[in-house]
Every structure is written in C-alpha cells, then in structure tokens.
Amino acid sequence: MADIPAAGRVPDATRRSSRQVWRTVLGAAIALAIVATAPLYLGTYMTNVLTRALFLAALALTVDLIWGYTGILTFGQSAFFGIGAYACALVFTHWGFGAGWAIGALVIGIAVAMVTAWLTGLLSFYHGASPLYSSIVTLALPIVLTQVIFSGGRFTGSSSGLSGFPTYYWKIDTWFWIAGVFLVVAATFAWLFVRSDYGRILIAIRENEDRCAYLGIPVSRIKTALFAVCAGIAAISGFGYAAFSNVVAPELAGFQLGTESLIWVALGGRGTLIGPILGAIGIDATSSYLSGNLPFLWNFIVGVTFVAVIILLPNGIASLITGAWRRYRTRGAGGGDQPRDSGIRLTAAPSVRAAAAAGRSASPPIRIDGLTCRYGSLTVLDGIDVEGKQGQLLSIVGPNGAGKTTLMRCISNGTERTGGTVTVAGTEIGRSSPQKIVGLGVGRSFQNTSLFDSLTVGDCLRLARYRIDGARPFYRSETVALPEPALEILAATGLDQRLGVETRYLSHGMKRGLELAMVLATEPRVLLLDEPTAGLTKPERTAIGHVLTRLAEEYGLCIFLIEHDLDFVREISNRIVVLHQGKLLLDGTVEEVVSSELVKAVYAGQDLEATV
Amino acid sequence: MSGVTNQSAGEARLQVAGLSSGYGPVTVVRDVSFSIAPGEILVILGKNGMGKSTLLKTIMGFIRAKSGSVRLDGSEIANRAPHLNAREALAYxxxxxxxxxxxxxxxxxxxxxxxxxxxxxxxxxxxAAFPVIAKRFKQRAGTLSGGEQKMLLLSRSLVSRPKIMLIDEISEGLQPSMVNRMAQVLRSTSAEKGVAILLVEQNLPFALSVADRYAILKIGEIVEQGDVAHADTAATLERHLRI
Amino acid sequence: MAILLLDILTTASMLFIVAAGLMIILGVMKLINFAHGAFLTVGGYAAHVVTAHGFSPWLTIPAAAAFGFVLGVVVERVVVRPLYSRPLDAILATWGLGIIIAQVIVFAFGREVQFAQSPISGTVDLFGTGYSSWRLILIAVAVVLGLLLTALLYLTRFGLNARAVIMNENLARGLGIDSIRVRAMTFGLGAALACAAGALITPLLSVDPNMGLPWLVNSFMLVLVSGIAIPGLALASLVLGGAQVLVSTFVSPIIGGITIVVLAAVILRIKPQGLSRG
Known part of the structure; x- marks a missing residue:
C-alpha cells in the first residue's frame, strides 16, 4: 500500500471530512432551534399552516432526491404520501387507536409504500428503459391508487375520504415540533447522504446513466433501492400529515399533488435539498394564507413563476443565491477550473487481477464465435470469429460503417447481438447487462468523451471503483485505491494534480486520459477502446500509445482497439483485424495486413469483387 | 446580391479563409483556407477522422465556425443557418x-x-443524368440499391439548381462503373452550369478523375494543395496518403 | 350487444379526436405537451362563448380551432421554444402553462359549471333504444379527422416538410426547410386540434375550468401506445377505449377509469415503441 506522492501538499482529508459532519450537525442544531422556538412567536393559525407545510416539505425532499439528484422525473411520489396517510386513517378508523396501533399503522404504511415502490422500480428501471417510461409509470401510479381509494366504498370513504377518526389531540405546538424534528432529521440524513460516496453515484446516474452501467454500477438496483427508501420517507410524512390534520382524502395520493411537489422542487432549486424544502414550505404556507384573500390570483402567480423559473432558471430560485455565493467565494480563488484541494488521496490497490489471470490462463480472455448483428434487414456484423489472447494488442480497422463500434457494443452488452457467442475468460456472456459484463472483466471506453460533467476527477475515479470497493452512504472516504496502470496514466497526464477539478474543465486530452484511467480502475482483463486518440495532438497520441503497449506487455491485458490512424496502429499493435461491410476480411500480423492488396483496395474505396 | 466584392484574382464562387471549427472545446478544423471558382471542382483528401466531414458541415452552417470566413460570391455566409444556405443554392x-x-x-x-x-x-x-431514377419515381427510397440511392442524392442536388455542391464521399461502396458515371455527371454539371463543387473523398482514382484541384487535410489542417494535372501530384499523394 | 359496440366505437372516436393534437406535437416536435388538457378546456369555453352570444353551435368548432391556433403559436414562441433541448423540462413548463390557463379561465368565467349548446341534440332510435346523435356524429368526425390529417401529412408540402423534420431534422435543414417554422406551425396545429376537440366533446359534457385534465393522461398514454402514427392512434383508441368500455360495463366503472393507464403501461413495457412499430 504505497501512497502516491503528490507534488502539492497532501490535504488532511480526515479532518476535512469530519469538519463536514460537524458543519452539518451545526446546521441541523440551528434548524432544530428554529423549530423549537418558532411556535412561541408564530400565532396558532400560522403554526397550524406551517405544520402541514413541514410534512409536505419532507415529501418535496424525497422528490428532490429522486428527481433533483438522480434525474428520474417522478409524478408519483404523492402515491406513497397517500399510502402513509391512508394507513393511519384506515387503522385508526377501523381497527383501533393507541400507541401500539399507531406504531403498527406506521409500519404498515412504510412497508406497503416500500413494496409498491420496489415493484414500480422493477417494472420501470430495467436497463435500456427510456427515462420517459419510468415517468409514465410514476404517472400511472397515483392515478391507479386514487381509483383504488374511490372503489373502496365505506372502507376508504371513497371520494370524500375519512375524517374524524381518533388521533392524538396534542397541542398544536407539539405537532409542530414533531413535524419540524422529523423534517430536520430527514434533511440532515439526506444532506449527508448526497455528499457521501453513494450520493456521487446518484449524480453520476443523472448525468450519464449508460456510462455508469459500463463502469459496472448496478444502476437499476440503485434506482429501485432509492425509490423504495424515498417511498418510505414519503409514507412517514403522509402518516404524520393524516394524524395531525385528522382528515384524509384521495387528493393526498393524487397526481395533482405529485405534480405540485415537482413545482416546489423546481422553484426551490432541484438538487439542493434546502431549496425544495423552502419551496414547499413557502408555497404551501403562502397559499394557505392567501387562499382566503386572493385564491385565484395566488395560483396564477405560482403558475407564471413556475414557467418562468423552468425556462429562465433551470436550477431554481436557489441558484440565484448559491450562484452569487459561489461567485463571491471563487473571486480571487480562480474558479472551478483551478486545481483545488480535493480531500482525496490516491493509493495503490492490491493487484488482485494479476494473480487471478495467471491462474486462469487456460481459457483465453475473450473468444467470439459466429457473432452476428442485424438491425431489421440491415446486417451490420456477419459471422465474426475472433479470439483475443492475453498480452495482445489487437487493432480493429476498416472503413466507416464496417461494424467496428457495433462489434464493441456486442461484446460489452449481451442484449445487442443477434446471434453467435461471446466468451469472456471461459464464461459465456449470454444476455447479460453491461454491468454484469464489466464484472466478468471487460472494460470499454467510448468514442465521445462524455464524462460526468459536474463530478470531479476524484469522484469519477471513485465511481469507477464502485464495483470493486463499493460505496458507503453518509460517508465520504478520503482515499481511492487504484490499480497501478491507472495511477500511471493519471501521473502521466497530470490528472493526479487535478483530483478536485470538475471534469468539464479538463482539456480534451485529459478527458481521454481520465476515461482510460476510469476503465482501468475497474480492473479489466479485456480492454475495449473505441478511438482513444481521436482529437488528440501528436505527443498525446504517442503517450497513449506508450501506455497501451505497456498494458499489454507488462500487465497482460488483452486490448481491442478501434483506430483510424493506420500509422498509429502499425506502431503499437501486434495483430490487426480488418472489418469490411460487417465481415472479417483479414486477421493477421501487422506486416500481413499492411502488405495486403485487399486492404489497400478497401481503403481506396474500390469494389471488392474487382480486386479479389 | 449584396456586396460587389469582385476579387482581382478571378471571382471565387466559394471562398473559405482561416476557418476553424470543432465540437465543444475540441478543434477539429484548424485555420483552413481555399477558394473554388465557378465551374471548378476541388477535392479534399485525407484519411478518416482528419476533419473532412466537419469542414463541410461548418461551411453548410451545421457546426459553428470558431473563427474565419466563408464567402459565397463575395458575401459572408459563415454561421448562417443551414436552411438559409440551402435556399441560397448550397447543395449539401x-x-x-x-x-x-x-x-x-x-x-x-x-x-x-x-x-x-x-x-x-x-x-x-x-x-438525362440518371434515367433509372425517373423510372423509380413512386418507389420508397429505402428500397433502392446502394448505387441508386447515390444517384438519387445527386439528382436531388441537381434539381435544386445549386451554385455550390458540397459532397461527402459519394463514391463510398460503389462499383467502378457507377463511380465513373458519378464522375461524368459531376464534371458536366460543373462545366455546363458553372457549379463550384467541393468533394470530400477517400477514393483516390475517382477523386483524381473528377477534380481540377486537390487539397490534403491532416488533423484538421490543409497540408498540401495543388492542381491534379500537375506532374508532382502522384508523388505528393503517395507521400501523404499511403496506407 | 349492438349498443355495446356503438359505445366502443364512440368512445374510441372521442379518444382519437382528443389525442390527435397531442400526437401531432409529440410526433414532429418530440415534445410532450402537458398543456393539452388546458387546451381542451379552452376549446370548451370557446364553444360556450360562441353559443352564449347566440351564434350557431356549428361555429363553435372552427372558432375554437382558430383561437387554438393563435394560442398555440404564441405559446410555442414564449414557452416551448427555449426548451427544445430539455424535453423533460418542457413537460413541466407546459404543465405550469396549464395551471396558468386554468386560472385565467377562472378569472374570466368563474369556477362554476357552464354549458355549451349542441349543434345536434336528442337521440336516434337504434335497435330499439335511443342513442345520442352527437355521439354518433363523433364517429364520422373521427374518421374525417383521420383522413384529413393523413392528407395533410401525405399530400401537402407542409406535410412533406414536417415528415422530413420528424425523420431527420438536420438533413431537412440542409435541404432548406426552416425547421423552427415547421415546429411553430405544428404546435399551432396541435393546439388548434386540441381546442377543436374540446369544442367537439362539450355537447356531451359540461364545461368547467378543469374539464380537460382527465383527458390529458389518457391521451398521453394513447399517443405513446400508438407509436406516433395516425393508424396506430386509431388502433390504440379502439383497443384501449374498447377495453375501457368493456371493463366499465362488466366489472366496475371505477376500474374502467384506470384501464387505459394500466394497459398502456403494460403494453409499453412489452413493446416500448408502441403498436405501429417493430
């Protein structure tokens, strides 16, 4: 475990991380103090209004986690709120009332909500589902639930709901404190959660879900889990809301409330937690307050503000304040593109793979038999047979449209191919999803460098290690353990000095370097690289070429490389495969391919039949 | 027509000067300059990924030019919307x-x-140019053979009565006989109608049979320009484009 | 039995008419217009205003369409155009627009239920029972609308341009098509269709500021299931509308109310591209 010496000072990451926790605790304490004292100077009416708003703010908090952070546009969070509310009302109305019943009802509410959310997640978060489809399902959810409530007759109170059931007739201040403490606790955990290693994964999913899958992150499972947890929190707030207001109605589970919660989040500022909370409290409290005086005008103002904010301030009203704050803070500090203290140290990961690979050398790292890929009547790949050996750098060349990228896709995603088999280190990939194939030891880089814009270099690297090292919620680790070749690339490109820089500020060459380092961080046996040098300068190309050669020779990786620059290919590879119109035209050494008349003809765009 | 800017060095139909463009922070085309007179054919040669297609897209207005100018008959058209360029006789x-x-x-x-x-x-x-296309009038274009689709492409450009044609690798995947037919049509179009044609090609024999001049693009820059008829052409091309 | 069949046909016709505007906008602009429900409401009120001023009830439909077109063009310019690159935000912005429209209607007409006169009232004697004549007319309207939209898309230059933009926007622009103008016209057309649909269904319903809302989600589901094509929409309306009628008749009207939503979610899980593709 050797620490990589950084040129700058090594930040005291431990102190930094605990400072973060203390700061959060301090914030929570201040919030609790406000909650504790608020009823003293607010009138009974305002306290009443705000208690409702606090429960709704917790709902908004969950919408922000799902939509603001993870990017799933959900119309259905109200359904879980409604489940919690109805669990309370149904149990208290029909079965009994008391501490035991209350706890039982709460547990039932949470359980039903979480199971519903889990089932919804299974239905809508499969790999390859369009973001629209999950939105459709979340839209259907509250509509279905409302109808279920309607059809419940006397049991659910149908359209008029249930009211007057026994509940705790505590003082209004007590209810306010309960709601306030609940919200502060939920918000504090959410705050720590989104800043933890796990929280970074949510943002990564929002920014580039597909890329996450190709780093071996189980996107569908994470989304489903998040959805279930948020459903549980929403159910608790619904439960509190019902117990406090002593009325439930189908509207609490309805699609309108679901959409309204989106408005609170959008206005307050998605992805900020505080913004949505203030948005919910502000809008709900003001509308209760104004509904007596100017009911229609108020809704109109909300509508106009909402549309204006969506168009002009996509990050919500909070962005005006945070933007100004950030400008103030970075003035003189040089902005986000400067290397900044990241609080992350790189360490060397124990080289598991070398040992594993040595023991398994019996089966080749990768073997492709009769691979075929068709889109409708168009055959893109036709009966490709290739075997990749350990330590071999195999370049795939061919004119545009030859099927090179499709070949990479068929290796890295089991659902892409039409026929044939792909075997990675003795395991047939079947119809596996990309993240499973990453688990088998296939790493893939992409043609375009669409990284995770708002994550830092360090975050991206940790993300790539999720499959191997996991991620802890509520905790921000200070080190990232990387395999040696990844560390070398970071050092060679100077990225190890820029761990705190957001990737959007990186140069194109650095992005390519980071991309490669991330793929290597997943400890692949087989590396699929799609034009890793596109758009790079000559020295950068040479550097990458050097690294690739070493990866094959010293670390025994099997590398598939798509490359247009034949000079480059000739310099670094020890085997070349030529694809043409979906068929494997030639598979041989560099000399064989370069001297082949056939290949010259293909590249000159001549008709094949004429030359063969 | 605005701008009576008749250059002294023969009136250029298309004049590109110092043009740079790319995607986001990446510069793909760097400081490219050339001009084409009416009735002239210029071919841009180069390997894959050297910025040839990006150059055409920039001229057409699909990709923002970072710097430089594009003039059609003397008036500036750089960064004008593609549909306006198309209506003003650029056929892409x-x-x-x-x-x-x-x-x-x-x-x-x-x-x-x-x-x-x-x-x-x-x-x-x-x-006159492609009798087969006229015969297939009601057929779905996707059912045409590869060669027929290319003929349709050129036909579509012809009916638009262009002043400038920007053509990206029309010969790719075509039989030699078809390639010859394309070359004929392009030559006669440029000669008879005074169309300036900018071709992007990887097929050398075709490029040399049709073009008056050539330019070689390497990593976004023009590294060589010349007349196809010039004696050095073969040697120059061999040096830059050998596999 | 015959009545059940008629119910299915008329329900499918109404769904087709109501969803057509949403589909045109989604097809050409790749944009989900959540103000669609509000546009339907606007059409209903347009019908109310026309008949309340003593004009012929037949005028309600062209009046609603004309008003809807103007409204649509304005909305496209102000709200929709800045959001083309953010499709999920466009859903929210158009939803917000729906709130605004509903409030403006409340300012102007109040919250109470209004009525619009029907061009044709009464029933026709069919198979021994009286059947609403307006419902029967809607079948004809749906057929004509389907034919007109097909003609517009396949026989006119606007339709050709719109289809070119749908298939490959960049190529269309490269051929001189002003895709921004095509989008504006399309949104105007979609809004006009929605308002006309609102006017067409008001004789069967009352007019209130939220009358369009229940139709929004069903239309949305139908359009997605249709695979964005006119025959697909007709098929989706028949299948899902038919299922709704059957479930409402034989099981329960309340479950009938969620038939379309649930079936659509299931169909889209199995065939994400909808009925008319692959």
Missing part, C-alpha cells in the same frame, strides 16, 4: 443518412426544390 450531400429512406423517390426529389411545382420542369435533367 452528407455521407450518412443522406436520403429519407421512408419517403418515396419523388418526395425526396421534391425536398430538393423550394416549391413542388418547380420539380416538373427540372425532371428533364434528372432523366
């Missing part, structure tokens, strides 16, 4: 997805003219 033929597969041949041709009624009067040219 992309390399991929260049025809509407699900539309009929007729509909594809109608999209080449600004008003449907113009098509009838101009069909004669299509019939």
């Amino acid at each position: 033929t992309p390399q991929e997805y260049a025809i509407f597969q699900d539309l009929t041949v007729e509909e594809n041709l109608r999209l080449g003219v600004t008003e449907d009624r113009l098509l009838g009067a101009r069909m004669g040219e299509v019939e």
Whole structure:
C-alpha cells in the first residue's frame, strides 16, 4: 500500500471530512432551534399552516432526491404520501387507536409504500428503459391508487375520504415540533447522504446513466433501492400529515399533488435539498394564507413563476443565491477550473487481477464465435470469429460503417447481438447487462468523451471503483485505491494534480486520459477502446500509445482497439483485424495486413469483387 | 446580391479563409483556407477522422465556425443557418443518412426544390443524368440499391439548381462503373452550369478523375494543395496518403 | 350487444379526436405537451362563448380551432421554444402553462359549471333504444379527422416538410426547410386540434375550468401506445377505449377509469415503441 506522492501538499482529508459532519450537525442544531422556538412567536393559525407545510416539505425532499439528484422525473411520489396517510386513517378508523396501533399503522404504511415502490422500480428501471417510461409509470401510479381509494366504498370513504377518526389531540405546538424534528432529521440524513460516496453515484446516474452501467454500477438496483427508501420517507410524512390534520382524502395520493411537489422542487432549486424544502414550505404556507384573500390570483402567480423559473432558471430560485455565493467565494480563488484541494488521496490497490489471470490462463480472455448483428434487414456484423489472447494488442480497422463500434457494443452488452457467442475468460456472456459484463472483466471506453460533467476527477475515479470497493452512504472516504496502470496514466497526464477539478474543465486530452484511467480502475482483463486518440495532438497520441503497449506487455491485458490512424496502429499493435461491410476480411500480423492488396483496395474505396 | 466584392484574382464562387471549427472545446478544423471558382471542382483528401466531414458541415452552417470566413460570391455566409444556405443554392450531400429512406423517390426529389411545382420542369435533367431514377419515381427510397440511392442524392442536388455542391464521399461502396458515371455527371454539371463543387473523398482514382484541384487535410489542417494535372501530384499523394 | 359496440366505437372516436393534437406535437416536435388538457378546456369555453352570444353551435368548432391556433403559436414562441433541448423540462413548463390557463379561465368565467349548446341534440332510435346523435356524429368526425390529417401529412408540402423534420431534422435543414417554422406551425396545429376537440366533446359534457385534465393522461398514454402514427392512434383508441368500455360495463366503472393507464403501461413495457412499430 504505497501512497502516491503528490507534488502539492497532501490535504488532511480526515479532518476535512469530519469538519463536514460537524458543519452539518451545526446546521441541523440551528434548524432544530428554529423549530423549537418558532411556535412561541408564530400565532396558532400560522403554526397550524406551517405544520402541514413541514410534512409536505419532507415529501418535496424525497422528490428532490429522486428527481433533483438522480434525474428520474417522478409524478408519483404523492402515491406513497397517500399510502402513509391512508394507513393511519384506515387503522385508526377501523381497527383501533393507541400507541401500539399507531406504531403498527406506521409500519404498515412504510412497508406497503416500500413494496409498491420496489415493484414500480422493477417494472420501470430495467436497463435500456427510456427515462420517459419510468415517468409514465410514476404517472400511472397515483392515478391507479386514487381509483383504488374511490372503489373502496365505506372502507376508504371513497371520494370524500375519512375524517374524524381518533388521533392524538396534542397541542398544536407539539405537532409542530414533531413535524419540524422529523423534517430536520430527514434533511440532515439526506444532506449527508448526497455528499457521501453513494450520493456521487446518484449524480453520476443523472448525468450519464449508460456510462455508469459500463463502469459496472448496478444502476437499476440503485434506482429501485432509492425509490423504495424515498417511498418510505414519503409514507412517514403522509402518516404524520393524516394524524395531525385528522382528515384524509384521495387528493393526498393524487397526481395533482405529485405534480405540485415537482413545482416546489423546481422553484426551490432541484438538487439542493434546502431549496425544495423552502419551496414547499413557502408555497404551501403562502397559499394557505392567501387562499382566503386572493385564491385565484395566488395560483396564477405560482403558475407564471413556475414557467418562468423552468425556462429562465433551470436550477431554481436557489441558484440565484448559491450562484452569487459561489461567485463571491471563487473571486480571487480562480474558479472551478483551478486545481483545488480535493480531500482525496490516491493509493495503490492490491493487484488482485494479476494473480487471478495467471491462474486462469487456460481459457483465453475473450473468444467470439459466429457473432452476428442485424438491425431489421440491415446486417451490420456477419459471422465474426475472433479470439483475443492475453498480452495482445489487437487493432480493429476498416472503413466507416464496417461494424467496428457495433462489434464493441456486442461484446460489452449481451442484449445487442443477434446471434453467435461471446466468451469472456471461459464464461459465456449470454444476455447479460453491461454491468454484469464489466464484472466478468471487460472494460470499454467510448468514442465521445462524455464524462460526468459536474463530478470531479476524484469522484469519477471513485465511481469507477464502485464495483470493486463499493460505496458507503453518509460517508465520504478520503482515499481511492487504484490499480497501478491507472495511477500511471493519471501521473502521466497530470490528472493526479487535478483530483478536485470538475471534469468539464479538463482539456480534451485529459478527458481521454481520465476515461482510460476510469476503465482501468475497474480492473479489466479485456480492454475495449473505441478511438482513444481521436482529437488528440501528436505527443498525446504517442503517450497513449506508450501506455497501451505497456498494458499489454507488462500487465497482460488483452486490448481491442478501434483506430483510424493506420500509422498509429502499425506502431503499437501486434495483430490487426480488418472489418469490411460487417465481415472479417483479414486477421493477421501487422506486416500481413499492411502488405495486403485487399486492404489497400478497401481503403481506396474500390469494389471488392474487382480486386479479389 | 449584396456586396460587389469582385476579387482581382478571378471571382471565387466559394471562398473559405482561416476557418476553424470543432465540437465543444475540441478543434477539429484548424485555420483552413481555399477558394473554388465557378465551374471548378476541388477535392479534399485525407484519411478518416482528419476533419473532412466537419469542414463541410461548418461551411453548410451545421457546426459553428470558431473563427474565419466563408464567402459565397463575395458575401459572408459563415454561421448562417443551414436552411438559409440551402435556399441560397448550397447543395449539401452528407455521407450518412443522406436520403429519407421512408419517403418515396419523388418526395425526396421534391425536398430538393423550394416549391413542388418547380420539380416538373427540372425532371428533364434528372432523366438525362440518371434515367433509372425517373423510372423509380413512386418507389420508397429505402428500397433502392446502394448505387441508386447515390444517384438519387445527386439528382436531388441537381434539381435544386445549386451554385455550390458540397459532397461527402459519394463514391463510398460503389462499383467502378457507377463511380465513373458519378464522375461524368459531376464534371458536366460543373462545366455546363458553372457549379463550384467541393468533394470530400477517400477514393483516390475517382477523386483524381473528377477534380481540377486537390487539397490534403491532416488533423484538421490543409497540408498540401495543388492542381491534379500537375506532374508532382502522384508523388505528393503517395507521400501523404499511403496506407 | 349492438349498443355495446356503438359505445366502443364512440368512445374510441372521442379518444382519437382528443389525442390527435397531442400526437401531432409529440410526433414532429418530440415534445410532450402537458398543456393539452388546458387546451381542451379552452376549446370548451370557446364553444360556450360562441353559443352564449347566440351564434350557431356549428361555429363553435372552427372558432375554437382558430383561437387554438393563435394560442398555440404564441405559446410555442414564449414557452416551448427555449426548451427544445430539455424535453423533460418542457413537460413541466407546459404543465405550469396549464395551471396558468386554468386560472385565467377562472378569472374570466368563474369556477362554476357552464354549458355549451349542441349543434345536434336528442337521440336516434337504434335497435330499439335511443342513442345520442352527437355521439354518433363523433364517429364520422373521427374518421374525417383521420383522413384529413393523413392528407395533410401525405399530400401537402407542409406535410412533406414536417415528415422530413420528424425523420431527420438536420438533413431537412440542409435541404432548406426552416425547421423552427415547421415546429411553430405544428404546435399551432396541435393546439388548434386540441381546442377543436374540446369544442367537439362539450355537447356531451359540461364545461368547467378543469374539464380537460382527465383527458390529458389518457391521451398521453394513447399517443405513446400508438407509436406516433395516425393508424396506430386509431388502433390504440379502439383497443384501449374498447377495453375501457368493456371493463366499465362488466366489472366496475371505477376500474374502467384506470384501464387505459394500466394497459398502456403494460403494453409499453412489452413493446416500448408502441403498436405501429417493430
């Protein structure tokens, strides 16, 4: 475990991380103090209004986690709120009332909500589902639930709901404190959660879900889990809301409330937690307050503000304040593109793979038999047979449209191919999803460098290690353990000095370097690289070429490389495969391919039949 | 026509000067300059990934020029919307997805003219150049063979009565006989109608049979320009483009 | 039995008419217009205003369409155009627009239920029972609308341009088509269709500021299931509308109310591209 010496000072990451926790605790304490004292100077009416708003703010908090952070546009969070509310009302109305019943009802509410959310997640978060489809399902959810409530007759109170059931007739201040403490606790955990290693994964999913899958992150499972947890929190707030207001109605589970919660989040500022909370409290409290005086005008103002904010301030009203704050803070500090203290140290990961690979050398790292890929009547790949050996750098060349990228896709995603088999280190990939194939030891880089814009270099690297090292919620680790070749690339490109820089500020060459380092961080046996040098300068190309050669020779990786620059290919590879119109035209050494008349003809765009 | 800027060095139909462009922070085309006179054909040669297609897209207005100018008959058109360039007689033929597969041949041709009624009067040219296209009028374009699709592409450009044609690798995947036919049509179009043609090619024999001049693009920059007829051409090309 | 069949046909016709505007906008602009429900409401009120001023009830439909077109063009310019690159935000912005429209209607007409006169009232004697004549007319309207939209898309230059933009926007622009203008016209057309649909269904319903809302989600589901094509929409309306009628008749009207939503979610899980593709 050797620490990589950084040129700058090594930040005291431990102190930094605990400072973060203390700061959060301090914030929570201040919030609790406000909650504790608020009823003293607010009138009974305002306290009443705000208690409702606090429960709704917790709902908004969950919408922000799902939509603001993870990017799933959900119309259905109200359904879980409604489940919690109805669990309370149904149990208290029909079965009994008391501490035991209350706890039982709460547990039932949470359980039903979480199971519903889990089932919804299974239905809508499969790999390859369009973001629209999950939105459709979340839209259907509250509509279905409302109808279920309607059809419940006397049991659910149908359209008029249930009211007057026994509940705790505590003082209004007590209810306010309960709601306030609940919200502060939920918000504090959410705050720590989104800043933890796990929280970074949510943002990564929002920014580039597909890329996450190709780093071996189980996107569908994470989304489903998040959805279930948020459903549980929403159910608790619904439960509190019902117990406090002593009325439930189908509207609490309805699609309108679901959409309204989106408005609170959008206005307050998605992805900020505080913004949505203030948005919910502000809008709900003001509308209760104004509904007596100017009911229609108020809704109109909300509508106009909402549309204006969506168009002009996509990050919500909070962005005006945070933007100004950030400008103030970075003035003189040089902005986000400067290397900044990241609080992350790189360490060397124990080289598991070398040992594993040595023991398994019996089966080749990768073997492709009769691979075929068709889109409708168009055959893109036709009966490709290739075997990749350990330590071999195999370049795939061919004119545009030859099927090179499709070949990479068929290796890295089991659902892409039409026929044939792909075997990675003795395991047939079947119809596996990309993240499973990453688990088998296939790493893939992409043609375009669409990284995770708002994550830092360090975050991206940790993300790539999720499959191997996991991620802890509520905790921000200070080190990232990387395999040696990844560390070398970071050092060679100077990225190890820029761990705190957001990737959007990186140069194109650095992005390519980071991309490669991330793929290597997943400890692949087989590396699929799609034009890793596109758009790079000559020295950068040479550097990458050097690294690739070493990866094959010293670390025994099997590398598939798509490359247009034949000079480059000739310099670094020890085997070349030529694809043409979906068929494997030639598979041989560099000399064989370069001297082949056939290949010259293909590249000159001549008709094949004429030359063969 | 605005701007009576008749250059002294022969009137250029298309003049590109110091043009740079790319995607986001990446510069793909760097400081490219050339000009094409009416009735002249210039071919841009270079390997894959050198910025040839990006250059055409920048001239057409699909990709923002970071710097430099593009002039059509002396007036600046850099960064003008593609549809305005198309209406002012720039006919662009992309390399991929260049025809509407699900539309009929007729509909594809109608999209080449600004008003449907113009098509009838101009069909004669299509019939003369590619009789087979006129015969397949009602057929879905996606059912045409590869070669026929390329003919449709050129036909669509012809009916638009262009001043400039920007053509991206039209010869790719074609039989030699078809390539010769394309070359004939391009030569006669430029000679008879005074169209300036900018070709992007990887097929050397075709490029040399059709073009008056060539330019070699390497990593976004023009590294060599010359007359195809010049004695050094073969040697220069061999040096830059050998596999 | 015959009545059940008629119910299915008329329900499918109404769904087709109501969803057509949403589909045109989604097809050409790749944009989900959540103000669609509000546009339907606007059409209903347009019908109310026309008949309340003593004009012929037949005028309600062209009046609603004209008003809707103007409204649509304005909305496209102000709200929709800045959001083309953010499709999920466009859903929210158009939803917000729906709130605004509903409030403006409340300002102008109040919250109470209004009525619009029907061009044709009464029933026709069919198979021994009276059947609403307006419902029967809607079948004809749906057929004519389907034919007109098909003609517009396949026989006119606007339709050709719109289809070119749908298939490959960049290629269309490269051929001189002003895709921004095509989008504006399309949104105007979609809004006009929605308002006309609102006017067409008001004789069967009352007019209130939220009358369009229940139709929004069903239309949205139908359009997605249709695979964005006119025959697909007709098929989706028949299948899902038919299922709704059957479930409402034989099981329960309340479950009938969620038939379309649930079936659509299931169909889209199995065939994400909808009925008319692959």
